[in-house]
Amino acid sequence: MTTFSSDLDGNRIRSLPSNSINITTDQLSLANSQLESISDWAFNGSRIGTLQLNGNLHLKRLDRLAFRGLGSLRTLDLSDTALLSLPTVGLEDIERLLVKRTPSLMTFPSVYHFGSIEEAHLTYPYHCCAFDFPAIQDPDQHRKYQNGARAVGDGVFHTAVAEESSLSVCEQGRATRLRSVRCLPAPDAFNPCEDIMGYRALRVAVWVVVVTAIVGNVAVLVVLISRSFKLTTPKFLMCNLAFADLCMGVYLLIIASMDIHTIGVYFNHAIHWQEGVGCQVAGFVTVFGAELSVFTLVTITCERWYAITNAIYLTKRLRIGGAVRVMVVGWMYSAFMATLPLVGIGSYSKTSICLPMARDATDRAGIAFLLLLLLGNGAAFLLISWFYLRMYCSISHVERGLVRPNDLKVAKRMALLVFTDFACWAPIAFFGVTAIMGVPLISVTNSKILLVFFYPLNACANPYLYAIFTKQFRQELLRLLGRRSLCRPPPRSANTLLEMSSIRGGRKSSQDSAVESHLPAAAVEQPALSPVLECSRTSDPGSVAPPGHAPRPDGGAQ
Known part of the structure; x- marks a missing residue:
């Protein structure tokens, strides 16, 4: 079936099993529903430009191959969900990703899996650090892409010092362009991309x-x-x-x-x-x-x-x-x-x-x-x-x-x-x-x-x-x-x-x-009674000499 837009908002669907959706459309909306899980190959054979899954507050599980078989996907919205992990298989060509207000997603996948991404709206500023410092986020993938770049002789992946550069890499016999990414919320004064002890x-x-x-x-x-x-x-x-x-x-x-x-x-x-x-x-x-x-x-x-x-x-x-x-x-x-x-x-x-x-x-x-x-x-x-x-x-x-x-x-x-x-x-x-x-x-x-x-x-x-x-x-x-x-x-x-x-x-x-x-130890000339380790001799009725008499070393009076 081919449509321009399919709106299935607010439905009571709790799960999407394998091969459950086969549609060609510019936009498919399953927002604000009761989805809890999406199985492998759920969208197999579909061609969807924009997929909206936002507002599914109980959506926790996306199987690793949930988006396998889905073509033409350019925009994916998973905001306001309860996701614990984000699968990347099938998202290689995505250009716009939205995972806002999803605090349960604490670990962001390697940015090298998003070869065509241009814009990302995430929950945590630290996740955007991965787009500025991909070599730190995933050293193994970075080495693979660097080796691929040398093989085709075309630049390096964009980093904090090469913001607008791009990389051509050989992946399964074809070149993939990795661009600079606009990511929000950007790292700020409270959440900089640095170690705990900055110096x-x-x-x-x-x-x-x-x-x-x-x-x-x-x-x-x-x-x-x-x-x-x-x-x-x-x-x-x-x-x-x-x-x-x-x-x-x-x-x-x-x-x-x-x-x-x-x-x-x-x-x-x-x-x-x-x-x-x-x-x-x-x-x-x-x-x-x-x-x-x-x-x-x-x-x-x-x-x-x-x-x-x-x-x-x-x-x-x-x-x-x-x-x-x-x-x-x-x-x-x-x-x-x-x-x-x-x-x-x-x-x-x-x-x-x-x-x-x-x-x-x-x-x-x-x-x-x-x-x-x-x-x-x-x-x-x-x-x-x-x-x-x-x-x-x-x-x-x-x-x-x-x-x-x-x-x-x-x-x-x-x-x-x-x-x-x-x-x-x-x-x-x-x-x-x-x-x-x-x-x-x-x-x-x-x-x-x-x-x-x-x-x-x-x-x-x-x-x-x-x-x-x-x-x-x-x-x-x-x-x-x-x-x-x-x-x-x-x-x-x-x-x-x-x-x-x-x-x-x-x-x-x-x-x-x-x-x-009763003076602080730092304020009494030595040798004198330590005020910290000992209470005043005057707290003992027998420890104070009568007026006009100096205290003797043994605690008596002269």
Whole structure:
């Protein structure tokens, strides 16, 4: 039968068995039907110019030879279906292919099977990368076509550097022209045709950051959880901070490992990675770790400020029970924020680095979520800076305006803590807010520099500034290794990790001692009590000397 157009839209046909359609027509429409499968040779003997199978929402299976025996096909529309794979046999002469809004089709077949294609409308931008870099998508077919090109002496297949060139190849004794293809959606700033780590230097740097963050935070957790001293409020808070920062290291480890696994061919794996479980887990871990780290830093800073400003009041301390309740709230908040993109508020699948993003410009809930994250972290930075300023003022005026020579050193070390927080959050917040407002100032490729060098800065710096750089932590680590016979433990002095050495042999007021016991490790002159590993001596009623008496090394009073 010969017709100009055959419209069979909206029918109840569920399958097309072999040899079920034999027709000659310019256009055959089976759109918006109930098709679920099409068998081999279903269109055998037909000559159809345009075949419309779009809108068959339950169409999952196309047999490998479904289009075998179909001639004259120039346009095929498979949009809005549930296809898991796209057969290519019988589509060699197709010129226009439409597979839009079909997220189930994650793997696109080799572009070398479409010898005459001129235009493709697909679902994922990464699928269009195959037309720009065919040698990467299918190296074996590329070699065959290159060999065929040399045999007939006519050019190369079009690539990113030869956009308008074409290739003549011998295939079954005839020459086939492969043209440049117009493909949509084109790769964009969020989905470029590049590896996860776009630069070789970043690929090296990210592993340095991974090792630094994981080793530092694991060391802190191992030493703090060891049985060498009892659980205290600062120790408990530092355990939470180390765990949160360890999550950031794990996230970077996942990203770096995937980059190594897909180096040079990432766009072949992009859809499976970004839409799969791995990227969702990585995104959850990084948001959870980042929010828990920020919450814990604020809690630590508030606890130290409160202890310093109430140093002579022994009952005004954050006890371990209160700290546990505060951190339960922090864990619940962090888990809640990290879960939102998993339930449709934002998405972890927008980019290869699995950071939360709005799905598109109309995703108001996703945009609000991102603004909440960025502005919340900015407010936390301002709060931490304000508390450190108040702590420094307390130190400077602890003796009625008497300025001590050590004040400048304390101020510089406090400034280092504030600077690491600022360097971590400020670039992310600035470029994130501008992108949300529709004025992106940096591409995803360049944003990976922020991902490696700024985003995990706190995760790398915190274990060292708050713990590892203290003399007491190193001594405790050596003792722990000594108990495992891994090294010779240092001699145990009268001063334990829970006691403070006298500074320069001088006397201190009780408030002065309590103030320094709550400063960050990076802000206390050695030797002094590590504020991260130990709670203030003032939390023990017997640990503070009466006014006018300096504390003795053994914890008594002179």
